[in-house]
Amino acid sequence: MIYFSKKLLRLVFVVFAVTALTFMMVNLLPGDVAYTIAGQDSTAEDVEAIREELGLNRNIFVRYAEWLADVAHGKFGKSLQTHEPVLEAIFSRAPVTIELMILSQIFALMLAVPAGIISAYKAGTSVDKTINSAAFGMISIPNFVMAILLIFLFSLRLKWLPATGYIPMSDGLLANLRSFMLPAFSIAMAEWVSLMRVLRSDMIATLQEDFILMAKSKGLPTLHILFRHALRPSCLTLITIFGIQIGHLIGGAVIVEQIFALPGIGRLLIGAIYGRDYTMVQGCVLFIAISYVVVNFMVDVMYSVLDPRIGTEKTVG
Amino acid sequence: MTQSPPLLNVENLRTHIHTDRGIVRAVDGVSFMLCQGKTLGIVGESGSGKSVMCRTILRLLPRTAVTPDNSHVSFDGHNLRRLSEKEFNRIRGRYIAMIFQDPMSSLNPVMKVGKQISETLSHHLGMKRKPARDRAMELMKSVGIPMPEQRVNQYPHQLSGGMRQRVAIAIALACNPKLLIADEPTTALDVTVQAEILELLARRQSERNMAMILITHDLGVAAGRTSDIIVMYAGRIVEQAPARELFSNMRMPYTRALMDSIPRLENRPHTTLNSIDGQPPDMTSPPRGCCFAPRCSRVRKQCTETEPALMSDSRKDHLFACWYPVGGPAS
Amino acid sequence: MVCAISAGFWLPEPDQMDWANQSALPGTVGEISVMNSEGAEVQKPFLYLLGTDTMGRDIMTRLIFGARISLAVGLAVPAIGLVLGGILGMLAGFYRGRLETVIMAAMDIILAFPGIVLMLAITFYLGPSLENLIIALGIIVIPAFSRVARANTLNFSQREFVQAARMLGANDVYIIFAEILPNVIIPMVIYALMLVAYMIMAEGILSFLGLGVPPPAPSWGGMIAEGKEVLGESPHVSMIPAFVMFLTVLSFNLIGDSLRNLADTKERQL
Numbered sequence: 001m002i003y004f005s006k007k008l009l010r011l012v013f014v015v016f017a018v019t020a021l022t023f024m025m026v027n028l029l030p031g032d033v034a035y036t037i038a039g040q041d042s043t044a045e046d047v048e049a050i051r052e053e054l055g056l057n058r059n060i061f062v063r064y065a066e067w068l069a070d071v072a073h074g075k076f077g078k079s080l081q082t083h084e085p086v087l088e089a090i091f092s093r094a095p096v097t098i099e100l101m102i103l104s105q106i107f108a109l110m111l112a113v114p115a116g117i118i119s120a121y122k123a124g125t126s127v128d129k130t131i132n133s134a135a136f137g138m139i140s141i142p143n144f145v146m147a148i149l150l151i152f153l154f155s156l157r158l159k160w161l162p163a164t165g166y167i168p169m170s171d172g173l174l175a176n177l178r179s180f181m182l183p184a185f186s187i188a189m190a191e192w193v194s195l196m197r198v199l200r201s202d203m204i205a206t207l208q209e210d211f212i213l214m215a216k217s218k219g220l221p222t223l224h225i226l227f228r229h230a231l232r233p234s235c236l237t238l239i240t241i242f243g244i245q246i247g248h249l250i251g252g253a254v255i256v257e258q259i260f261a262l263p264g265i266g267r268l269l270i271g272a273i274y275g276r277d278y279t280m281v282q283g284c285v286l287f288i289a290i291s292y293v294v295v296n297f298m299v300d301v302m303y304s305v306l307d308p309r310i311g312t313e314k315t316v317g
Numbered sequence: 318m319t320q321s322p323p324l325l326n327v328e329n330l331r332t333h334i335h336t337d338r339g340i341v342r343a344v345d346g347v348s349f350m351l352c353q354g355k356t357l358g359i360v361g362e363s364g365s366g367k368s369v370m371c372r373t374i375l376r377l378l379p380r381t382a383v384t385p386d387n388s389h390v391s392f393d394g395h396n397l398r399r400l401s402e403k404e405f406n407r408i409r410g411r412y413i414a415m416i417f418q419d420p421m422s423s424l425n426p427v428m429k430v431g432k433q434i435s436e437t438l439s440h441h442l443g444m445k446r447k448p449a450r451d452r453a454m455e456l457m458k459s460v461g462i463p464m465p466e467q468r469v470n471q472y473p474h475q476l477s478g479g480m481r482q483r484v485a486i487a488i489a490l491a492c493n494p495k496l497l498i499a500d501e502p503t504t505a506l507d508v509t510v511q512a513e514i515l516e517l518l519a520r521r522q523s524e525r526n527m528a529m530i531l532i533t534h535d536l537g538v539a540a541g542r543t544s545d546i547i548v549m550y551a552g553r554i555v556e557q558a559p560a561r562e563l564f565s566n567m568r569m570p571y572t573r574a575l576m577d578s579i580p581r582l583e584n585r586p587h588t589t590l591n592s593i594d595g596q597p598p599d600m601t602s603p604p605r606g607c608c609f610a611p612r613c614s615r616v617r618k619q620c621t622e623t624e625p626a627l628m629s630d631s632r633k634d635h636l637f638a639c640w641y642p643v644g645g646p647a648s
Numbered sequence: 649m650v651c652a653i654s655a656g657f658w659l660p661e662p663d664q665m666d667w668a669n670q671s672a673l674p675g676t677v678g679e680i681s682v683m684n685s686e687g688a689e690v691q692k693p694f695l696y697l698l699g700t701d702t703m704g705r706d707i708m709t710r711l712i713f714g715a716r717i718s719l720a721v722g723l724a725v726p727a728i729g730l731v732l733g734g735i736l737g738m739l740a741g742f743y744r745g746r747l748e749t750v751i752m753a754a755m756d757i758i759l760a761f762p763g764i765v766l767m768l769a770i771t772f773y774l775g776p777s778l779e780n781l782i783i784a785l786g787i788i789v790i791p792a793f794s795r796v797a798r799a800n801t802l803n804f805s806q807r808e809f810v811q812a813a814r815m816l817g818a819n820d821v822y823i824i825f826a827e828i829l830p831n832v833i834i835p836m837v838i839y840a841l842m843l844v845a846y847m848i849m850a851e852g853i854l855s856f857l858g859l860g861v862p863p864p865a866p867s868w869g870g871m872i873a874e875g876k877e878v879l880g881e882s883p884h885v886s887m888i889p890a891f892v893m894f895l896t897v898l899s900f901n902l903i904g905d906s907l908r909n910l911a912d913t914k915e916r917q918l
Contacts, residue, residue: 010756013753014756014757014760017753017757017760018757018760018761021757022769136898136901136902136905137898139901140845140894140897140898140901141894141897142849142852142853142893142897143853144852144853144856144869144872145852145872145890145893145894148872148875148876148886148890149890152886152887209422210417210419210422210423211422211423211424211425211426213377213417213423214415214417214423214424214425214485215425216377216409217375217377217409217410217414217415217417218409218410218414218436218437218440218488219405219406219407219408219409219410219411219437219440219441220406220410220436220437220440221403221406221440224440228428229425229428232427232428233425233426233427247762247763248762248763250762250764250765251762251763251764251765252764254764254765254768255764255853255856255857258857259876269765269768270768270857273768273772273859274858281769281772285761285765285769288761288762288765289760289761289762289765292760292761292762292765293760
């Protein structure tokens with residue numbers, strides 16, 4: 001219980017810090033903020049007007065407090081480009097990003113689990129070494145390069161899958177999934193490696209256990225033993241890694257959305273960056289950061305529920 | 318032993334395990350026969366090769382273990398060494414079953430015990446879920462597990478040691494095997510439970526006319542429960558005889574020493590236990606001559622030079638490998 | 649494994665060669681052809697070893713120049729992280745108490761942002777340039793280094809040789825630098841090397857999105873991005889820089905991995 005409330009306190013503190021930092025970042029802009037927003041051929045009055053609007057003349061703490069109050073009420077401001085409310089824009093894009101993240105993780109698992117099982121079963125043989133080398137190679141490929149490779153192969157040469165474009169689910173589930181295939185795979189190709197490695201080492205340990213020998217003595221076929229007996233006890237670290245990977249997924253999603261023109265939060269953010277839409281950028285960063293912190297927190301809590309040992313171990317370290 | 322043809326016939330079995338330190342000759346030329354309905358006791362210290370030998374029969378060895386071609390194992394007329402892995406899987410669990418020493422580690426900790434039993438039934442006998450589950454409960458009852466309807470859904474860690482071993486026995490007996498190999502089934506259990514388990518095994522065996530191999534390091538366990546006994550040392554058979562004959566007329570000094578090391582109830586309290594000095598030999602480079610020679614109290618010059626072959630005395634069914642056996646030389 | 653390091657390692661040449669802008673032929677992609685002109689006044693025949701990109705610029709030259717940027721980032725950022733993160737981590741681990749809580753809290757805040765998002769945000773606000781890029785990435789890696797440093801400092805500061813030094817009258821600064829640093833630095837260097845590969849990838853990502861070093865400076869990511877347009881007809885414009893980047897990242901990964909294995913085996917003998 002103490003552990004939990006400590007974590008909660010930390011969470012609140014971090015959230016505050018995040019908001020503060022995000023707010024401060026605007027001040028990093030070289031030169032005059034108002035001037036940069038107004039544009040190069042604005043008059044002195046325009047600049048002054050913007051200054052008024054953004055309240056740049058007032059004390060920074062006051063501004064922060066006001067801004068924070070706004071944010072808490074869901075008023076993230078308006079986009080400088082499109083003048084639509086930032087928060088709405090984010091929410092309308094969120095499902096796409098979430099779907100992308102879920103699909104990538106599923107694909108990563110689909111790749112990692114069989115690979116992990118096979119290379120654990122055949123540990124030390126050439127099959128194992130091949131899988132491991134392939135894995136090593138794949139993490140050396142950044143996800144945007146992987147994306148381009150996949151586009152080249154599957155879209156242009158083989159013409160199987162669309163290179164860009166998003167088809168919402170309302171237009172058909174299959175088409176929707178098709179538009180996610182390449183993007184999700186681009187991300188999955190890097191993620192599966194850490195999952196596979198962890199599963200492999202856990203499996204190797206499990207396969208040395210006596211009950212596997214017992215299962216074999218029952219005359220059960222090898223596949224059955226691998227999947228039904230050996231897999232479950234080896235899953236523990238795998239699930240742990242899951243949580244850590246969420247951060248990578250978000251990052252990957254941002255890039256991939258841009259390349260494949262999927263209308264998610266990532267694309268929104270990048271578009272805002274290109275368009276110098278400071279409000280939007282701030283809103284996106286804030287939203288993403290806070291979601292990330294909250295999700296991490298929930299994952300942490302879940303772990304300590306699943307494995308009571310973690311609570312005590314962490315307080316020592 | 319001479320009426321019907323033997324169920325299990327092992328000839329010249331050898332198992333060599335490749336390790337970093339060299340080739341370990343875990344089993345070094347073992348031959349014996351076992352008939353239906355009989356129990357064979359295999360007695361020896363840890364490291365004598367008894368477990369490895371039984372695993373060799375069931376082909377449960379790691380990839381580093383190799384069995385040379387001149388070893389033969391035939392079961393019910395089939396040459397076990399020639400079968401493919403798939404064919405052999407049909408024999409394992411169905412016609413030959415095995416019970417392991419430590420039921421805590423040999424049962425899957427994350428699978429319900431009922432499932433572990435019904436798994437064999439589904440796989441070998443093709444039973445569907447519900448009938449398999451019912452049969453599993455019947456089996457659990459027959460091995461003496463109370464309230465099987467409750468227990469069938471529990472996990473191994475929720476059961477006591479004795480009950481876990483009963484579950485293991487239920488799993489082994491599920492498909493009515495012809496041969497049951499019990500590898501030290503009672504070593505990990507309390508003394509009070511040991512007798513119960515051994516009784517259970519004996520009862521089931523006689524009910525089904527099953528052949529059984531009982532592996533143990535304790536001669537006391539083998540006494541009275543086996544029809545024949547093999548004593549193994551350093552991967553070889555050093556004495557082999559029908560049980561009664563062995564106990565009344567031990568020839569190999571090693572067997573004698575094993576017998577002496579059993580604590581006896583009639584001894585006065587605080588009597589020193591007799592143990593055998595020394596360690597079993599390093600099987601990567603076995604010594605010349607008799608393997609037991611370094612620890613034998615009756616050792617003579619010939620023992621360290623030439624390895625004694627199995628020889629028999631007046632009784633042809635009592636074999637032993639010793640130059641200077643207890644009770645006078647072989648005639 | 650170790651010999652794979654030598655493969656694919658692009659060293660920056662202090663090349664005075666400038667690239668010619670063949671804007672006379674916009675959009676065409678030169679094949680691996682032979683005779684083509686370049687240079688200021690004199691038209692000299694020049695061999696395009698790896699072809700040209702969408703604007704007719706020699707890919708090979710741009711690759712080499714781009715390598716300078718990638719390597720600058722790849723080496724400078726871990727260096728910054730190592731120094732700053734290391735100091736912070738050692739201070740935290742050594743002094744414990746309030747200082748530690750403050751430092752670790754600061755690290756946690758940085759870690760609260762998902763890496764790439766933070767990277768984007770900082771470069772956005774600071775403006776695109778090589779220095780800003782390095783600063784931004786540097787900030788992101790400091791927490792990891794500080795964690796490594798702190799963990800190791802915690803480990804070592806309990807040992808006897810530290811207490812011995814103290815009894816000999818050494819002051820804190822000396823202890824930190826002379827006693828603890830040598831032990832802490834090894835795992836940090838290993839981590840730094842593993843990070844090099846990742847930094848090269850990060851630079852690639854940023855320049856791919858156009859948020860790294862501003863054009864027309866060549867960078868690998870930027871080259872890949874340009875090639876994306878003509879992926880169908882002339883894949884080599886994207887593929888070649890991609891392949892080079894892959895090889896470089898792979899080499900650094902291999903270096904880091906082998907070193908880590910070396911270090912691990914050393915520990916086991918301990």
